[in-house]
Amino acid sequence: MGRRVDTGRVHVLGVRHHGPGSARAVRAALEGLRPDAVLIEGPPEADALTRLVPELKPPVALLAYTPGDTARAAFWPFAEFSPEWVALDYAARAGADVRFCDLPAALSLAEAAPGPGTAPEEGGPGGAPAGGDGPGVAERSRVDPLGVLAEAAGYDDPERWWDDVIEQRPGPGADDGVPSPFPAIAEAMTAVRAELAPEPADPREARREAHMRRVLRSALRAGYQRIAVVCGAWHVPALLEHPRVADDDALLRGRPKVKVAATWIPWTHGRLAAGAGYLAGVRSPGWYHHLFTVADRPVERWLTEAARLLREKGQPVSSAHVIEAVRLTGALAALRGRPLAGLAELAEATSAVLCEGSVERADLVHGEMALGERMGAVPDSTPMVPLQRDLAACQRRLRLTPGPAPRDLDLDLREESARTRSALLHRLRLIGVAWGEPRRDPTRSQGTFRETWTLAWAPELDLALIEAGRWGTTVAGAAAARARDIAARAPLPELTGLTEACLKAGLDDAVDDVLARLADRAAEDDDIEHLMDAVPPLARSARYGDVRRTGSAALRRVAGQLMARVCAGLGPALSGLGDDAATRMVTAIDEVHGAAVLLGGACQDDWLDALASVAVREDVPGRVCGRAHRILYESGRIGGATTAVRLGLATSRATPPERAAAWIEGFLSGGGLLLIHDEALLALVDAWLADLAPQAFVDVLPLLRRTFGAFAAPERRAIGERARHLGTGASATAKATASTAVDSGRAAPAVATAALVLGAAPAAPMDPSRRAAERVKAAPRGRRPSGFPAKGTE
Template sequence: MARVDTDRVHVLGVRHHGPGSARAVAAELERLRPDLVLIEGPPEADQLTGLVGEGLEPPVALLAYVPGEPARAAFWPFAVFSPEWVALSYAARNGVEVRFCDLPAAHTLAEPEAEPKPEAGEDSGGAASDCGGGAGPGAAEVPAPEGADTPLPAAAPDSGDEAERRVTDPLGVLAEAAGYDDPERWWDEVVEGRETGPDTPSPFPAIAEAMAAVRAELGTGLTGAAAEREARREAHMRQVLRKALREDHRRIAVVCGAWHVPALLEHPRVSDDTAVLRGLPKAKVAATWIPWTHGRLAAASGYRAGVRAPGWYHHLFTAPDRPVERWLAEAGRLLRERDHAVSSAHVIEAVRLTQTLAVLRGRPLAGLEEVADAVESVLCEGARTRAEVLHRDMVVGERLGSVPEHTPMVPLQRDLAAQQKRVRLQPSATPRDLDLDLREDNGRRRSVLLHRLRLLGVNWGTPQRGATGSKGTFRESWHLVWAPELDLSLIEAGVWGTDVESAATARVRARAAEADLPTLTALAEKCLHADLTDAIGGVLAALTARAAEDTDIERLMAALPPLARSVRYGDVRKSDSAALHRVAAQLLARVCTGLVPALTGLDDAAAAAMVKAVDAVQGAAVLLGGQAEADWLDALGAVAVRESAPGRVAGRANRILHDAGRLDDSALALRMTRATSRGVEPARAAAWLEGFLSGSGLLLVHDTALLEVVDTWLAGLSGEAFTEVLPLVRRTFGSFAAPERRAIGDQVSRLGEAAGSVEDDPADDLDPARAAPAVAAVAELLGVTAPVPA
């Protein structure tokens, strides 16, 4: 073994995505002023380093992929607090040459399929990834985007063998030697939490010495293919370093995972490294930058080199002075935005509590645990649920990076181009309308592609409702236009996957995790349209859970129609809609149970909204059919006769029951007579009629008995009452089409003619003198003046 010239080569061992490591790297680079910076990462991205100073905003990720095979890809994510990003930024600002020195992606992505590969986000070094082991700054092989929505284990399973655990966890060995039972806590306090400054000694010699001791005692802790892969990576790093030394660079800075530092300081013979790298498979690889998110940097996403709290680390890096105070002040602001009373005194007391907790726990500085305890105890006044929600939002601190427009094309764009060719649907800047017949295979494929793109926010096509005049579910109409900004939308959507289907699936899973009940049912409908079989199960599971917890009848009613439509679409699109039908039936049953209690105390605006909800649920119940529809009509039957129900809602319920055959003409006429009798407030009667007649007045044209009831009610109103209800009546009849209003007027005129043509009018047999006492009594009851007998 030969040791490199440490006067020319300075190896900075870091933890990927560590703010303390990042600050230390920044300080060391300013001190060293190197003329070459080598960074752990794929050399294929060397030509992309120029974009660092031209609009790249972290979190971003380097993406290497095999053209034509988007499933063969790997990501190297960077946040603003990643040491590698700090090194890239330093080189861009100072005009220093920068290269990546890890094993080329051309070799790693050409490995045979039979060889076991790491899980999403898993480093080949096991838990060594915590201090920088594995494939670069968290190289995450596909399906890394999906892993963010389907959490994977964050560490290797415990084998029960203490020696084995120690081998795969170098941080654990060092932490245990320092008297810590939590390796994360030890690293945070010793490295990430330390202050940096001009007079602060560099931590990198101590890190190198510690890692050398661990490797000398335990070795790499890897066997088989994993050991071979790690040996190839370190051999290639040494080859790149040797080449740089031959180029007579004055001072070289190497930024790599701390685990690799001993391997770069002690070199074997050149022939040994050459032998390790000989005969490696190779594939043609392209590379680009794509936007990334803090959520994908979190260890909870399944990313093995991830950190527990990316939002907290971002805060520590961007606010190095008084970070605890600033964090708690921000927590107080967020709580106030959510209508919780939090004062500056709360924040001051929370800061004092963090300091006290740190002292009691024997820690040099307050960390995230102390801050979380203070937020719950002081700012949230012991409300654990509120504190957990706030803590989760702040700890992840979700951010989406951005890339400049001239970034090379990502696999998602290539996959879309291939699918456009397959379905014979090429993009055009000229707007066009497209009608699809879903009974045809290519029509369905086109529809699926357009719906998937819409789920990704790539609105190439806009659905047109009723554009063809067809009401059948086998036909869709789209308005297509390709705008230049859609290419940028595709690049941004690349964070979700490398092909349209997997990206749409990952996006749906992420949305389902935060969606409310109506959004979930709409999402289920969109999944069915987009044929996302891998996502619909998770959406339905979330939907079932939300429905079981939600007690808001309006949200339940709003959630039902999209689900019922999805059941109908299942038949046309050849999809299995049995699970959708079951969930929809369960939702409808809860709506039926809670409908009557939900009608209490509704004002006019709320009643109008409820009528629309009732109409929507009626359409959904018809689509579901069978017992579900019967139960819904039974619930409407209870509403129709309930005096406390708003007039609009009761009237609408009676109309639906009549249209469904549950209420015959004579029974309906009797109910309308009661609803418009003198004992009912005119405003309620008008509202009842508005609910009953809303949407169509043809029933009055064809049913003379109902028209007579309405005519009699209007004719019998006093002048004051007529003035009161006139706006409501006008609103009701004004909503009818002109031909309907004309037909109703004709029917009313014929009613008068029919009444005047009756020869044997029963009123002719009336004796006014004998009837006078009865008339006077009724007049007194009604508060009107009795007519004087002739």
């Protein structure tokens, strides 16, 4: 049989883990009780960390993890409006002894599946959407205890019921004479647990409550006269009624344990939101923070802030709008029987009054305010691994302050400070700490001297830093060690990408090791696709070496060796490819051509020679041949006349329509500007299409639709406009040729001037009357050539 705890010495305060009403009630209760010991739901391994509470800035979280195996880790978050944080803050100010009383992380992490999380059943401040540990309990007992109480009160939404009864209670100063909610909460939870008693008990919940009682008994034996226990509301009855000590000991005896380390880390409101997957999360951390921190008139102040934000975004909002919005929220709350307007009423008033019915305008600010994103901070004296301390020092030195909201960072790599910042972000990515995400902005310069990043710090990155601590004590050292470890087993294409990453990260020593490994792998690898994939990153690395003022001779040497092997093996690799393989090869050829242009010199010449040799082969897929001709044409290796002849041959009647369509697809892929500016080529394509047999046209139409559908809409319109004025067959070619004929009469003055400049003998002057006649003949109908008087003024 159990016995009831001495309620004269023990006061159990059942709370919701993140709720402003619960937090205010806990603060009022503690100031009235003045306890000499405070027990708080949380991992006992963090007892020594409570000394840091005065220096912490919430939201923060306790992190418990297994050293050397950070896959086993858990977070216990605290916001300014968390009752547990209020209790910690009170104990620090009042000098009361404070302890955490939940199941030790050494036990909960040993039982939990590997993977970091904020799981309430592991002892964190988790719980139901509406109080206590409820939702975790709801999943286990198949009944939501808060749902039962809400239904009994006539509510269909447990969240709204808990808000009305607890969270939106009057704040300090207006709470005089209002009874404490904790006796009622204890009575209600006792009744609900009695109703759920036939349900099978969760062994983990039983162990948690057994350990809570063990810590409470220890505090009683230590002689504390006023003990306050702050825990989830669901646990209150279990702490008031104590079973035998032997029964609790039996529940805890022989359980597996793991070694655990604990520390404080910054947290964010975004991670406190229920939408982030946190079982104990709340719908609107920003609203709860506002309710807890605003002394009076929370509705009026909220709407005033919404109006200010709308005005900052260029929306016309006056004080009259705010007054009417306040009236509307009050009317809605009265109609719905709520003691205070909630977030739903504020959202409706913002949309209907401040934004004059525009939901889109309301969404500009309401979502931002409801989340109220903010990030906490921890002092330098917080236990950290050396890698965390080095990163913090780098952030201070480079003035890169971590924050939860994504923000853009533009870096000009010609500046020393920008290169140092870029190197830090690339080093962090190498060790798996993705603080920054590089992105390409099409509106900005595409040169290699500019980088654009999107920075956003997530609390989980602290755990990633702890895990990366095994690679070194500094960011640079850890990144270099990680790069060497990857290089030891990476395939050839990944090695070249790693070389590029090391160069961007400024890891010169690691680059030499990776290049040596790359040369060995390249000598062994005879897969042409692997070699082609390996060249572009090396070429980019050589260019980055120039921009970042690091040596690139070794990079260019290795890239040249790879290019030579690609050029030698390109022909055999292209023979007899299927359609899918040909598509992949076209992409690889484009990438290698870009690399050859970057490398320049002999590499580029050898590459164009290799393309020229395969472009005319019959055993090479049409798509590849067409692409090779496009590159050769744009590089100036073959002229327009040669290109036109080869296009005519490729689209002649002797060529199967499918191969001709694939040839044209390869030639035109990447943009339609060539057809817009070269009417002769357009005429050839038009003539080929016009001469196709009906069934052949049907067969090649899907390929053509895919080719032309990839062009931009303005390009397609321009091609259509030019095609409307083309003929078909041989006449189209003649017309295109005639359109490019030179008018020798109009060109004669320019030729004579050029001859004088060059010192050549001038051509015989043309008779003025003849020249005039030629100009009149060449002028469009209805227009007079320049220099001639208008009709009737001769």
